[in-house]
Amino acid sequence: MAKYNLKINGKTRAVDVDPSTPILWVLRDHLNMPGTKFGCGMAMCGACTVHLDGNAVRSCSMPVSAVGKMAITTIEGLSENAAHPVQKAWLEHDVAQCGYCQGGQIMSAAALLKSNPNPTDEDIDAAMSGNICRCGTYLRIKEAIKTAAKN
Amino acid sequence: MSNQNRRSFLKASALSGGGFMLGISFLSNYEAVGKKVVANLPLDFNELNGFVKITADNIIKIMSPNPEGGQGVKTSMPMIVAEELDVDFSKIVIEQADLDTKHFTRQFIGGSQAIHQGWKPLRVAGATAREMLRLAAAKTWNVPLEEISTESGVLYHKKSGKSANYGEMATAAAQIPVPKDVKLKEVKDFKIIGKSKRNVDLEKIVTGKPLFGIDTRTDGMLIAMIVHPPAMGLKFKAVNAANALKMKGIKAVFPIKIFNDDYEKTFFDTNQFNEVVAVVGNSTWEVMQAKKALKIDWQEAETLAEKRNINSRKMTQNIPSGLENSADHTAKFAEMMAKPGNVRRKDGDVEAAFKNAAKVIERTYNAPFLVHNCMEPMNFFAHVTEEKAELLGPLQKPEFTEQALSARLSMPLEKIDIKMTRLGGGFGRRSYAHWMIEAALISQKVKAPVKLIYTREDDMTAGICRPSYSAKYRAALDANNNLIGFHVKAGGMPQSPLSPNRFPAGTIDNYLAEDFTIDTNITVGSYRAPHSNFMAAVEQSFLDEVAESAGKDPIAFRLELLKRAKENPVGKNNDYQPDRFAKVLELVKEKSNWENTKGSKKLGFSAYFCHDSYAAHVLDLEIKDGSPQINKVWCAIDCGIVVNPIAAKNMAEGGIVDAVGASMFAKMSFTKGVPESNNFHNYRMIRHNEAPKAIEIHFVESSEDPTGMGEPAYPPVYAALANALYKATGKRLYNQPFGENI
Numbered sequence: 083m084a085k086y087n088l089k090i091n092g093k094t095r096a097v098d099v100d101p102s103t104p105i106l107w108v109l110r111d112h113l114n115m116p117g118t119k120f121g122c123g124m125a126m127c128g129a130c131t132v133h134l135d136g137n138a139v140r141s142c143s144m145p146v147s148a149v150g151k152m153a154i155t156t157i158e159g160l161s162e163n164a165a166h167p168v169q170k171a172w173l174e175h176d177v178a179q180c181g182y183c184q185g186g187q188i189m190s191a192a193a194l195l196k197s198n199p200n201p202t203d204e205d206i207d208a209a210m211s212g213n214i215c216r217c218g219t220y221l222r223i224k225e226a227i228k229t230a231a232k233n
Numbered sequence: 234m235s236n237q238n239r240r241s242f243l244k245a246s247a248l249s250g251g252g253f254m255l256g257i258s259f260l261s262n263y264e265a266v267g268k269k270v271v272a273n274l275p276l277d278f279n280e281l282n283g284f285v286k287i288t289a290d291n292i293i294k295i296m297s298p299n300p301e302g303g304q305g306v307k308t309s310m311p312m313i314v315a316e317e318l319d320v321d322f323s324k325i326v327i328e329q330a331d332l333d334t335k336h337f338t339r340q341f342i343g344g345s346q347a348i349h350q351g352w353k354p355l356r357v358a359g360a361t362a363r364e365m366l367r368l369a370a371a372k373t374w375n376v377p378l379e380e381i382s383t384e385s386g387v388l389y390h391k392k393s394g395k396s397a398n399y400g401e402m403a404t405a406a407a408q409i410p411v412p413k414d415v416k417l418k419e420v421k422d423f424k425i426i427g428k429s430k431r432n433v434d435l436e437k438i439v440t441g442k443p444l445f446g447i448d449t450r451t452d453g454m455l456i457a458m459i460v461h462p463p464a465m466g467l468k469f470k471a472v473n474a475a476n477a478l479k480m481k482g483i484k485a486v487f488p489i490k491i492f493n494d495d496y497e498k499t500f501f502d503t504n505q506f507n508e509v510v511a512v513v514g515n516s517t518w519e520v521m522q523a524k525k526a527l528k529i530d531w532q533e534a535e536t537l538a539e540k541r542n543i544n545s546r547k548m549t550q551n552i553p554s555g556l557e558n559s560a561d562h563t564a565k566f567a568e569m570m571a572k573p574g575n576v577r578r579k580d581g582d583v584e585a586a587f588k589n590a591a592k593v594i595e596r597t598y599n600a601p602f603l604v605h606n607c608m609e610p611m612n613f614f615a616h617v618t619e620e621k622a623e624l625l626g627p628l629q630k631p632e633f634t635e636q637a638l639s640a641r642l643s644m645p646l647e648k649i650d651i652k653m654t655r656l657g658g659g660f661g662r663r664s665y666a667h668w669m670i671e672a673a674l675i676s677q678k679v680k681a682p683v684k685l686i687y688t689r690e691d692d693m694t695a696g697i698c699r700p701s702y703s704a705k706y707r708a709a710l711d712a713n714n715n716l717i718g719f720h721v722k723a724g725g726m727p728q729s730p731l732s733p734n735r736f737p738a739g740t741i742d743n744y745l746a747e748d749f750t751i752d753t754n755i756t757v758g759s760y761r762a763p764h765s766n767f768m769a770a771v772e773q774s775f776l777d778e779v780a781e782s783a784g785k786d787p788i789a790f791r792l793e794l795l796k797r798a799k800e801n802p803v804g805k806n807n808d809y810q811p812d813r814f815a816k817v818l819e820l821v822k823e824k825s826n827w828e829n830t831k832g833s834k835k836l837g838f839s840a841y842f843c844h845d846s847y848a849a850h851v852l853d854l855e856i857k858d859g860s861p862q863i864n865k866v867w868c869a870i871d872c873g874i875v876v877n878p879i880a881a882k883n884m885a886e887g888g889i890v891d892a893v894g895a896s897m898f899a900k901m902s903f904t905k906g907v908p909e910s911n912n913f914h915n916y917r918m919i920r921h922n923e924a925p926k927a928i929e930i931h932f933v934e935s936s937e938d939p940t941g942m943g944e945p946a947y948p949p950v951y952a953a954l955a956n957a958l959y960k961a962t963g964k965r966l967y968n969q970p971f972g973e974n975i
């Protein structure tokens with residue numbers, strides 16, 4: 083066990099966990115932040131996507147010991163009331179079906195737009211192809227990303 | 234009112250709690266659809282019926298009876314109630330009902346039937362509640378009922394200028410005897426139905442609020458996982474947990490038996506891995522690590538003749554012993570294909586037709602086992618004590634699993650409380666809730682609330698596959714290229730996919746449909762559009778080839794057959810309405826500009842009728858860098874009245890994307906009983922860059938009662954893709970997944 087002071091969504095949170103524990107389970111089990119989802123546990127589905135210093139990472143495959151001073155942003159921290167442009171665009175396009183993958187999709191999309199405010203279709207495909215949606219909402223996601231880019 | 238509907242009108246007492254359990258926060262917030270938080274708990278609701286509850290302060294709550302798994306029923310079912318109740322949809326509160334067989338019937342997801350079957354009862358529930366409010370107003374104001382009108386949740390007596398909101402009359406209305414034969418609205422007067430409403434949970438989804446079973450958390454809750462045998466055909470023998478129990482946070486390791494040996498199973502009870510090892514601890518990561526430290530001995534399972542009682546029909550299912558290989562399955566299909574099958578339909582003289590044919594076309598198609606891969610892995614919460622069993626989580630058919638759980642816990646149904654969370658996908662997989670029983674048994678044993686979670690690997694290799702199938706088609710054409718004979722033989726492991734009375738039955742004088750099954754210990758279950766997902770794929774691929782061989786346009790060829798079915802059908806027992814079917818063909822032909830572009834573009838056509846809705850697709854693709862790129866899919870659907878267009882379109886788009894993925898990539902193979910895929914690195918799912926670039930959905934305008942949308946768009950996609958791939962590559966595809974065979 084080891085103690086960590088993590089910067090999450092602008093607050094410092096203390097946890098005492100095994101250093102190998104992935105960020106995903108620190109969030110879900112130890113900090114009661116279930117917005118970040120478990121899908122595969124091997125960086126293949128994107129359901130667990132969070133931002134580390136603004137970059138999209140798969141939290142299921144990154145141990146808490148590797149976080150250091152980097153700031154973690156989760157879907158809960160993007161905005162509480164769906165005010166972030168990406169969340170707004172998701173509402174506008176009624177993107178979700180079951181919704182389980184969408185937190186991860188939104189986090190990947192938000193990171194993409196931050197580094198590339200006007201992505202082409204190919205840019206979107208490249209940035210989003212790590213996020214699986216079994217319900218098949220890919221087209222709406224792409225439209226929503228374009229709407230968010232405009233705003 | 235039928236007896237069944239009557240049940241939903243049993244009036245309960247005025248107070249109804251609902252939604253509280255062990256302080257699980259996400260079950261207990263009262264927010265209106267328009268997102269305004271309307272109240273803090275608890276509230277005193279006047280229950281007008283199982284669906285409509287109104288407080289004196291005018292908080293109007295509509296219960297959504299069926300589980301929500303992405304098909305949109307938590308929005309669309311309350312829309313139907315709200316329409317007849319005459320309320321402002323943005324101001325109502327919607328609550329997911331618990332399993333409550335006293336108030337609701339058919340509280341499950343399956344067969345695209347929620348809206349189809351719910352249409353009448355939901356409308357009657359809304360209309361009856363409105364009538365009770367009107368009766369209460371008439372009585373209170375002492376005026377004739379006919380003079381009471383309503384508008385958006387307000388009662389009016391225009392003559393006297395009196396008005397009252399529903400809340401003011403709710404207490405009085407709850408005392409009124411339930412009126413019968415209440416008049417329903419005319420379709421032309423609908424204000425809510427047919428207008429797009431956003432998914433009512435969407436804001437919670439995009440802000441990461443807890444909604445799913447896997448998000449459940451209560452004080453003192455432990456985390457549990459299971460280890461099931463690594464191969465189909467194996468069973469548990471012994472476990473050595475010494476090392477695991479030394480690990481931090483680990484509380485207990487023990488085997489559990491899901492069904493009692495003598496339990497007579499019903500349809501949705503499972504038969505895979507009846508004994509699994511449970512690992513219980515403080516946190517998910519700790520339990521995951523402990524699983525790896527277990528030493529478990531497995532042994533070969535015996536052959537089993539399992540008894541089932543399916544709707545009072547007693548059946549025995551043979552489950553062979555042994556460790557099966559996919560290569561042997563292929564050989565078995567070939568062997569069965571060479572033998573006569575069970576004749577399921579026969580019209581005319583098929584043998585003579587084939588003997589007299591100028592041309593005979595014969596093709597055999599094969600499809601592998603598939604797994605569902607709902608994005609939310611299987612999970613369930615349970616808290617079982619001596620007095621009661623509280624269960625909460627994502628499942629499709631709570632009513633059925635409740636029976637099995639009651640038998641297993643030897644606990645009467647009254648003591649079992651099942652609450653439903655949003656499902657992170659269902660697709661049939663969550664109809665088989667063995668994990669709910671597992672969670673309950675684990676909680677009972679450790680005497681604590683427990684959340685059971687499957688890892689992706691546990692989930693993908695637990696059985697409940699889409700069956701593997703094969704079908705052989707033969708068509709006889711005369712010298713004028715008329716289709717004079719048709720023969721299909723279809724088989725599955727272990728279930729037959731055949732629906733013998735579907736198109737093209739009824740369109741051909743000489744028609745024979747046969748089927749067969751092959752026993753296997755690979756366990757199977759419903760998978761989005763069960764059986765149709767295979768039959769549509771192969772029948773519509775075959776008809777494309779027959780049309781080509783007859784020198785006919787594929788759409789014109791099918792329309793010709795449908796004309797025959799309408800004007801002069803063969804046999805009486807044909808499972809489709811030819812004119813409704815023809816309409817979707819015409820519509821997709823028009824919208825895709827088929828006539829003008831079929832020469833230049835690589836277009837594939839396909840159409841199918843299942844789950845009471847008609848769907849037809851035209852798919853346009855090209856080969857880019859050796860891989861197919863789907864430029865566009867046009868889709869025409871007749872599902873009667875479209876309740877919530879934006880959501881219905883979402884279902885169709887998703888069905889198309891999902892089916893493109895499954896037909897291109899999906900496959901579960903077995904070697905010595907071991908599933909060869911166990912996570913997304915070796916079971917390929919469609920991704921963003923592989924989805925069609927554009928999809929256009931068109932609904933046939935209709936005033937027919939609505940039918941389902943969860944499944945119908947899915948099955949015909951496989952063949953539209955195969956037929957377009959043929960145009961692009963010159964190669965017909967007979968084996969799924971196509972990606973391996975292009």
Ligand code: FES
Pocket residue numbers: 119120121122123124125126127128129130131140141142143
């Ligand atoms: S759970 Fe992390 S990528 Fe799938």
Ligand code: FES
Pocket residue numbers: 178179180181182183184214215216217218219303608657658
């Ligand atoms: S919305 Fe269901 S997995 Fe994406």
